[in-house]
Amino acid sequence: MATPQPLQLHAPLSGVLMPLDLVPDPVFSSRVIGDGLCIDPTSNTLCAPLAGVVSNVQASGHAISITDANGVQVLLHIGLDTVNLAGKGFTRLVEEGEQVDVGQSLIEFDADFVALNARSLLTLMLVVSGEPFTWLVPESGVVDNGQPLLSVDTAGPITDDEKTQDGEALFSKPVTLANPNGLHARPAAVFAQAAKRFAASIYLHKQQESVNAKSLVAIMTLQTAHGDVVQVSAAGPDAEAAIKTLAELLVSGCGEAVTAPVATNEVAAASLSVLRGVCASGGSAFGYVVQIAEHPLDVIELGTTPQAERDHLARGLAEALAALQQLRDNAAGQAQADIFKAHQELLEDPSLLEVAQVLINEGKSAGFAWRAATESTATLFKSLGNALLAERAADLADVGQRVLKRILGVQDRALELPEGAILIAEQLTPSQTAGLDTRKVLGFATVGGGATSHVAILARAAGLPAICGLPAHVLTLANGTQVLLDADKGELHLDPDLAVIEQLHANRERHHKRHQQDLAHASLAACTRDGHHIEVTANVASLVETEQAISLGGEGVGLLRSEFLYLDRHHAPSHDEQASTYSAIARALGPARNLVVRTLDVGGDKPLAYVPMDSETNPFLGMRGIRLCLERPQLLRDQFRAILSSAALARLHIMLPMVTQLSELRLARQLLEEEALALGLTALPKLGIMIEVPAAALMADLFAPEVDFFSIGTNDLTQYTLAMDRDHPRLASQADSFHPSVLRLIANTVKAAHAHGKWVGVCGALASETLATPLLLGLGVDELSVSVPLIPAVKAAVREVNLTDCQAIAQQVLGLESAEQVREALRLYHAATVDTSLVLEN
Amino acid sequence: MFEKMQRAFWKALTPDLVMDEPKTVVTVVPGLAPEIVAALGGADNLKSQQPVALTRVRVELRDVGRMDRQALNRAGVPGVMLFNDGVVHLLSGLGR
Numbered sequence: 001m002a003t004p005q006p007l008q009l010h011a012p013l014s015g016v017l018m019p020l021d022l023v024p025d026p027v028f029s030s031r032v033i034g035d036g037l038c039i040d041p042t043s044n045t046l047c048a049p050l051a052g053v054v055s056n057v058q059a060s061g062h063a064i065s066i067t068d069a070n071g072v073q074v075l076l077h078i079g080l081d082t083v084n085l086a087g088k089g090f091t092r093l094v095e096e097g098e099q100v101d102v103g104q105s106l107i108e109f110d111a112d113f114v115a116l117n118a119r120s121l122l123t124l125m126l127v128v129s130g131e132p133f134t135w136l137v138p139e140s141g142v143v144d145n146g147q148p149l150l151s152v153d154t155a156g157p158i159t160d161d162e163k164t165q166d167g168e169a170l171f172s173k174p175v176t177l178a179n180p181n182g183l184h185a186r187p188a189a190v191f192a193q194a195a196k197r198f199a200a201s202i203y204l205h206k207q208q209e210s211v212n213a214k215s216l217v218a219i220m221t222l223q224t225a226h227g228d229v230v231q232v233s234a235a236g237p238d239a240e241a242a243i244k245t246l247a248e249l250l251v252s253g254c255g256e257a258v259t260a261p262v263a264t265n266e267v268a269a270a271s272l273s274v275l276r277g278v279c280a281s282g283g284s285a286f287g288y289v290v291q292i293a294e295h296p297l298d299v300i301e302l303g304t305t306p307q308a309e310r311d312h313l314a315r316g317l318a319e320a321l322a323a324l325q326q327l328r329d330n331a332a333g334q335a336q337a338d339i340f341k342a343h344q345e346l347l348e349d350p351s352l353l354e355v356a357q358v359l360i361n362e363g364k365s366a367g368f369a370w371r372a373a374t375e376s377t378a379t380l381f382k383s384l385g386n387a388l389l390a391e392r393a394a395d396l397a398d399v400g401q402r403v404l405k406r407i408l409g410v411q412d413r414a415l416e417l418p419e420g421a422i423l424i425a426e427q428l429t430p431s432q433t434a435g436l437d438t439r440k441v442l443g444f445a446t447v448g449g450g451a452t453s454h455v456a457i458l459a460r461a462a463g464l465p466a467i468c469g470l471p472a473h474v475l476t477l478a479n480g481t482q483v484l485l486d487a488d489k490g491e492l493h494l495d496p497d498l499a500v501i502e503q504l505h506a507n508r509e510r511h512h513k514r515h516q517q518d519l520a521h522a523s524l525a526a527c528t529r530d531g532h533h534i535e536v537t538a539n540v541a542s543l544v545e546t547e548q549a550i551s552l553g554g555e556g557v558g559l560l561r562s563e564f565l566y567l568d569r570h571h572a573p574s575h576d577e578q579a580s581t582y583s584a585i586a587r588a589l590g591p592a593r594n595l596v597v598r599t600l601d602v603g604g605d606k607p608l609a610y611v612p613m614d615s616e617t618n619p620f621l622g623m624r625g626i627r628l629c630l631e632r633p634q635l636l637r638d639q640f641r642a643i644l645s646s647a648a649l650a651r652l653h654i655m656l657p658m659v660t661q662l663s664e665l666r667l668a669r670q671l672l673e674e675e676a677l678a679l680g681l682t683a684l685p686k687l688g689i690m691i692e693v694p695a696a697a698l699m700a701d702l703f704a705p706e707v708d709f710f711s712i713g714t715n716d717l718t719q720y721t722l723a724m725d726r727d728h729p730r731l732a733s734q735a736d737s738f739h740p741s742v743l744r745l746i747a748n749t750v751k752a753a754h755a756h757g758k759w760v761g762v763c764g765a766l767a768s769e770t771l772a773t774p775l776l777l778g779l780g781v782d783e784l785s786v787s788v789p790l791i792p793a794v795k796a797a798v799r800e801v802n803l804t805d806c807q808a809i810a811q812q813v814l815g816l817e818s819a820e821q822v823r824e825a826l827r828l829y830h831a832a833t834v835d836t837s838l839v840l841e842n
Numbered sequence: 843m844f845e846k847m848q849r850a851f852w853k854a855l856t857p858d859l860v861m862d863e864p865k866t867v868v869t870v871v872p873g874l875a876p877e878i879v880a881a882l883g884g885a886d887n888l889k890s891q892q893p894v895a896l897t898r899v900r901v902e903l904r905d906v907g908r909m910d911r912q913a914l915n916r917a918g919v920p921g922v923m924l925f926n927d928g929v930v931h932l933l934s935g936l937g938r
Contacts, residue, residue, distance in 0.1 A: 016921040016933050024896060024936065040897050040933050042923040080896075112925050115895040122897065142920055612896055612936050 007068065008136070009049040009150040010102055011143045012076055012125055015041040019139065020124075024612045025080045025351065028124050030189075030380045034075065034215070035133070035196075036126035036150075043145050046076055046107040048100045049125060056306075056361040057106075058083070061090030063354070064106055065128065065361065070154045073129040075358065078109055080120040081570065083350040089113040103146050119570065119610070127152060128358060130215035132201060153201065169203075169235040172247035179256050181296070182224035187254030189379050192219055194249055200236025202246065213246070275470050275492040277445070280456035282488050283465030284504045285442035286496065287420040289481040292432060297404055303365035312366035313356060316407035321347055323402070327431075336458060339430045343399040352377055367407045374400030394448070398429035417441065422485050424474055428455045438462050443485040445492050447472050467492060518792035522553035526798035528777065528806070534798050535783040536791060537594060539763055546585050549788045553795055556594035556651070558711065558785020559763040560585060562639065566600055571610050572635065578642030586649035595650040596711065596761075596785070597643050598690065599636060599668075601625045601657035611635065620719070625658025625690075630667055640675040644685070652685035655711055659689040659696055665706055690763075692716035697745035700752035710753050711785065714764025718742050736819035737766040743779070743814055743822070750780040761785055771826050773797035778810025805833060874899065877917040878932065883908030889928065897935055903928040 018038045023029045028038070052068035062082040067073040078090070091108040094100055115121050127133060133150040143149060179187050195202045195213040202213040206222050206229070213219065213232065224230060230250065234242040303309040324340045324347070331337035346352070352373050359369035374396055381393035405411075417440040425432070427448035433455065444459050444466040459466035465487030474492065477483070484496035484504070493500070526536045537558030538549030546557060565573045565581060582597065589595050602608055603616075603624025611632065616622035629636040643654060656668050669687055676684050691697050692713035700710065714737040719725060721742050724735035746762070753760045761783035766772045768786040770793055776784065777798065786794045809829045813822045879885055882903060889902035903909060906928050914922055914932065921933030 016935070018897075018935070022936060040921060040935075042921045042931075042933065111923060111931070112900070112929060115898055115900060115931060118895065120896040614936075 007050060007070070007072055007152040007154045008148040009074060009125065009127075009133070009152060010047075011039065011145055011147045011149050012047050012049045012106075013039050013041040013045075013123060014043040014143065014145040015039040015123070016142055017140050018122060023080075023122055023124070024120070026377075026380045028077075028080075028126070030376075031126075034126035034128040034130060036074075036124060037139075039123050039125070039143065041078075041111065041121055041123050044109055044111045045105050045145075046078060046109070046123070047145060048102055048104045048106055049074055049076070049149075051102050052100065054094050054096050054098045054100060054106075056358075057092060057094065057096050058357075060085065060087040061092045061107055062087075062109075064094075065358070066100065067129075071129060072127065072131055072152055072154060073362070075124070075126045075128045076106070077124040077126070077354075078107065078121070079114055079118045080122055081350060082114060082118045083354060085114065085118055089117065125149075128362070130212040132214065169233045170239045170243050172232040172243045174229045174231050175247055175250040177224055177226060177228050177230060177250065179253055180226050182226055182228055183219055183222065183230075183254065187256045188219040189376070190255040191246065191249060194254075195242070195246060198234065198236070198238050198242035198245075200234040200239040200242050202232065202234045202242055205231040205233060273493065273495045275474055275494065277467040277470035277490050277492070279466075279487045279490045280444075280468040281459035281464060281466040283443070283463070284484070284486045284488060284508070285422060285465050286482070286484050286501045286504065287422040287442040288418060289477045289479055289483055290417060290421040290423050291475065291477070291479055292423055292425040292428065293475075294401070294429075294432075297367075297401075297408055297410060299367040299371055299404070299408070300365050301368045303360060303363060303368070306360050306363070309360045309364070309366040309369070310357070312407060313360065313370055316366065316370070316403045317347055319406045320399070320403040323406075324399075336430070336433075339395070339458075343395060343402075343430070346396060346399050347403065367404055370407060371400065371404055374403075394427055394429065398431050401429075402431055418480075422483055424477060426472075426475060430458070433458050438464070443467075443487065445470055445474060445483075445485060447474060514796075515793070518796040519552075521796060521799075522792035524553070524795070524799070526555075526795040528798060528801055528803045530802045530804060532777075532803045534777060534781075535594070535761075536795050536798065537596075537761070537783060537785045538788050538791060539785050540585075540788065543581070543584050543588060545788055546588050549791060550588065550593075552788060552791045554788070554791045556589060556596075557585070558594065558596050558761050558783055559655070560595065560597045562597055562600055562643075563602055566602065566608055572638070575638060575642055578639065579645040582643050582646040583649055586646035586652065589650040591648075591650060593650055594653060595646075596653040596655050596688070596763075598655045598657055599626070599639055599643075600629055603628055620725070626656045626664050626668060627658060627660075630664060633671060636668065637671055637675055640672050641679065644676055644679055644681060647681060647683075647685055653688060653709065654685050655688045655690055655709075657690045657713070658693060658716075659703075660693045661695075662699075662702060662706070665689055665703065669706075690716075691745075691749050692720070692764075694721050694745060697749050700749040701755070704752045704756040704758050707758060709759045709761065710749055711761040711763045711783075712746055712749060712781075714742065714746075714762060714766035717745060717764065721745060734819075736823075737764065738772065738775075738819040738822040738826075740814060740816050740818070740822060743775070743810075746776070746781070747779050747810075747814060754780060759783060768794065770794060770797040771823065771830070774801045774806040774829065775810050775813060775822075775826060777801065777803060778806030778808070801833070805829075874901075875917060878914065878919060881910045881913035881917050881919075882930075883910075894931075897933055899932040899934055901930050901932060903930060906930065 018040055020036065020038050021029055023038050048066060050066060050068050052066040055065045055067040055073060057064040060083055062079060063075065063077040065073055065075045089110040093105050093107060111121060131152050131154060133152045136148050136151055137143065177183065183191060192214055203210045204213040204219060204222065206224055209222060211219060211222055232243055232246045321344055324344045328337045328340040331340060355373035356369040359372055360366060378393040378396040381396065417437055419440050421441050422443045422445060423441060424445045428444060428446055441464060443464050444455050446455055446468050447470055456466055456468060465485055467485065467487050467490055470492060482496065484493035484501060486493065526534045535555050537556040538554040539559040540546045540549055540557050541561040541564045565578055586595050603619050603622060613623060623631065646652060654672065656665065659665055672687060673684065686708035688707045688709035688711060689696065689703060690713045691700065691710050696703060697717065718737045719735055722735055722739060724731040750760045759782040762776055762781050763785035767776065767784040768790045773794060784794055813825050816822050816825060874891060879888065882888060882901060883905065887904050887908050889904055891899055891901045894900045911922055919932045919934055923931040
């Protein structure tokens with residue numbers, strides 16, 4: 001019981017301090033590994049910040065940890081993603097197990113080489129053992145090698161008796177955890193975050209164990225479960241406040257909706273006959289409930305030797321990679337194969353492995369380390385408040401589980417399905433859906449997920465109906481219950497009426513017949529009955545989709561989403577790679593068809609690894625699309641140059657996303673002209689803009705003289721006009737492009753464009769809805785760019801209307817009050833004109 | 843707290859205002875502010891320049907002696923790292 005000696009950590013390098021929050025690598029900025037600091041180095045020898053034993057030094061020499069006599073462990077990590085350099089540029093000066101003094105040289109590195117070949121030189125010094133510390137210098141500015149920077153509170157004990165010396169420790173009342181999975185990563189992160197706001201040293205206790213409550217990983221090591229009793233203790237100036245706040249937080253579920261038993265009874269008692277969710281894939285089906293649940297795996301925390309555990313992990317990873325390759329090779333379709341490819345890439349992510357390695361070096365088992373690494377990273381993805389990343393979290397959990405099963409030697413059993421199954425799950429993972437016999441599955445219904453989740457993608461690819469966002473009550477339905485899944489309406493009927501089922505059957509038959517008919521006529525032009533030709537083109541993101549589009553009667557590409565070239569990678573695509581992709585697509589189309597390439601449309605909601613972006617409170621109102629590209633003009637110039645290389649191969653159009661200001665259009669045009677000039681091109685490709693910001697729609701008369709065409713992105717235009725997030729669980733159904741306000745903006749845009757002799761396309765989801773076809777034609781839209789499988793249906797919808805009728809109905813609906821009224825009017829119109837005329841013909 | 847809220851509102855209401863600044867930079871000297879170029883001994887002392895490693899600009903100078911470190915500090919470059927053959931890293935942070 002010695003008096004705690006404050007331990008000083010000295011600067012391991014000279015350089016400039018950067019706040020840890022800003023480090024563009026979530027593994028570090030989130031403090032999953034530990035809290036500490038970041039230095040952008042100006043010296044090239046990493047020195048020991050404290051005296052101790054080298055507890056681990058990475059073979060590649062870019063990271064080292066040192067543990068002192070009191071168990072304080074400090075990780076030093078040079079650069080970001082430097083693990084990829086495989087040791088090049090680093091010289092290790094010490095060995096594992098060696099005793100080192102403060103200031104002793106540990107690793108020498110070639111800073112210029114690393115700067116040129118790795119993502120960053122930013123160097124981290126993290127207290128991985130979790131002791132709190134205080135700063136001895138200002139948290140920003142320049143530091144010199146060897147200068148004392150942090151004072152670590154070494155009274156960060158693991159056992160109870162040591163703690164009492166830190167003043168009188170206060171204890172909370174025992175709390176029974178209501179969280180269904182205990183304090184797993186998400187609530188643990190919330191709890192640790194809250195604990196960090198207090199100066200007191202805070203511990204979380206479960207039976208005999210206690211851990212630092214400010215460390216996410218430490219809390220997760222407690223492995224709490226539903227119903228476990230835990231206690232919070234705190235010692236320090238604000239101990240009382242800390243105990244009160246944190247105990248309340250535990251009771252309330254740490255940000256997780258906790259199911260008090262009373263609430264469940266209420267739901268069960270209220271014999272609901274219809275459960276509502278969001279349509280993820282259209283259609284309907286009548287079938288039998290099959291519940292799919294993932295059983296939690298038992299993982300032992302402590303490992304044998306780090307070496308043995310490392311081997312264990314490596315074996316698990318290798319087996320999982322091989323299994324994924326097999327799934328990829330046997331995948332039913334491209335969508336599925338792509339998902340497993342993404343999973344393979346996740347497994348090769350160096351930062352994930354590093355977190356696991358750190359934990360293994362601390363003595364944890366391979367399974368435990370791997371689970372903590374994947375869970376904490378998945379939590380991170382979820383906490384960033386962006387739908388796309390949140391769905392990557394589901395992938396990470398899925399692939400994490402796959403490896404964990406391999407490590408633990410758990411066999412996956414193929415699911416035996418009865419005929420006519422409607423699969424119900426909290427969240428269906430790609431791995432679960434991969435082995436399914438889709439002939440026996442009629443539909444999906446899940447609690448989690450959204451319109452862009454995997455289950456939605458797979459369901460759409462397989463042509464099966466799916467609903468996401470159902471209440472959790474759906475998980476309590478007994479296997480074998482008969483249910484009616486009406487995905488178009490987003491409803492699951494628990495007690496379906498026989499008449500309703502029969503009607504749905506009849507509808508399905510009619511749809512099927514109609515689809516066959518449309519397919520047979522796909523190659524015919526889309527001309528209205530009174531002889532007006534409408535160009536029906538495709539929205540694509542790859543060569544494969546382009547080829548499909550052509551075979552389904554697509555008259556060109558109205559939207560090539562170029563993001564696919566940029567997403568999910570660590571470096572910008574090279575010129576040659578970009579150019580060959582654009583050229584291949586242009587060549588597939590040929591000189592008689594339009595190719596509209598949209599320039600890079602990313603932002604805070606679709607971040608790129610190699611384009612550092614500040615995280616934004618509201619990415620949809622932030623640096624997106626053209627705004628981002630003009631801020632990083634080189635990115636745009638490179639893309640222009642690559643697109644221009646396909647100029648002669650198709651009727652090339654370039655389209656700028658998110659344009660709000662005329663100056664943005666002019667600046668982009670200037671860059672395009674400069675690049676075309678540099679390539680010696682005499683004829684510029686057509687340049688147009690997306691109309692997706694209301695400002696651009698309202699000022700279309702000023703934009704029109706300066707563009708060659710407009711293309712209306714109805715999805716963004718709708719969410720910006722109505723101020724409703726289209727993925728919002730409760731607003732999504734109201735964020736409807738049929739809203740008269742959106743239609744008026746479309747009308748205004750068309751009017752302005754035609755006054756200047758320019759054409760207008762629609763490339764948003766509204767173009768793919770056949771209900772909207774007469775409306776868009778009536779508003780004067782010249783081109784409909786639709787999702788590939790819907791080309792035949794939209795072409796058929798064009799063929800069955802008269803343009804003059806369309807104009808009349810369009811004028812009429814512009815004066816209506818709501819999206820529902822518009823939809824209803826269009827349905828009536830359709831029933832009155834199209835259906836009767838078809839009957840008359842047949 | 844209030845300041846933070848105000849900033850968030852401002853950002854939400856006027857996302858396009860952020861655009862104005864980079865445009866001028868684009869047309870003057872791509873990547874380097876004029877005061878930095880001056881502190882490096884002028885444009886003619888600059889053999890090459892390249893953004894590297896997220897936070898740095900790697901420049902090659904003809905004559906390192908003409909570089910004014912204090913002026914670089916004043917121009918918002920808190921850290922400078924020297925290498926052989928006139929190679930210099932300017933540590934400019936993430937806000938490029």
